[in-house]
Amino acid sequence: MVMGILMAANVWMIIWKNQKVVLANAANVLGGGEANADAPTAGRKALLASRQNMIFSVSMLFFMVGAAHFYNAAFEMQQQQATPGRSLQSAMRNHCLARIECNRNLRWHQGWQQNVVDV
Numbered sequence: 001m002v003m004g005i006l007m008a009a010n011v012w013m014i015i016w017k018n019q020k021v022v023l024a025n026a027a028n029v030l031g032g033g034e035a036n037a038d039a040p041t042a043g044r045k046a047l048l049a050s051r052q053n054m055i056f057s058v059s060m061l062f063f064m065v066g067a068a069h070f071y072n073a074a075f076e077m078q079q080q081q082a083t084p085g086r087s088l089q090s091a092m093r094n095h096c097l098a099r100i101e102c103n104r105n106l107r108w109h110q111g112w113q114q115n116v117v118d119v
Contacts (some may be wrong), residue, residue, distance in 0.1 A: 003056045003059060003060050004060065006056060007053045007056050007057070007060075010049045010050075010052060010053050010056075011049075011053065014045060014046065014049040015046045015049045015050055015053075017042075018042035018043065018045045018046035018049075019042075019046050021036065021038060021039055021042035021043075022039050022042055022043045022046065024036070025039035026039075
């Protein structure tokens with residue numbers, strides 16, 4: 001959400017303002033007028049802000065695809081067992097169960113399966 005707000009701010013405050021200067025300069029030069037000395041600087045600022053928006057777009061796409069595909073398995077168990085009133089309690093329980101299972105697997109891999117107490 002923050003990247004989206006920054007992208008909108010780039011467009012409204014930097015790119016659009018500077019593109020107006022560049023376009024007014026182009027129209028003035030085509031009409032036979034004198035070139036504006038601030039137009040190249042404004043064009044460069046607009047270009048850099050536009051490139052930054054492209055970087056934000058690629059990053060945002062990565063996070064959106066990652067949230068939809070890579071992290072789904074991690075939260076699948078919590079989403080299935082969570083109830084509206086007890087979501088924090090359910091998340092804490094699932095975290096504790098995952099830690100117990102992780103410790104159980106770690107002990108088993110180290111050859112301590114006889115010392116593991118079932119919970």
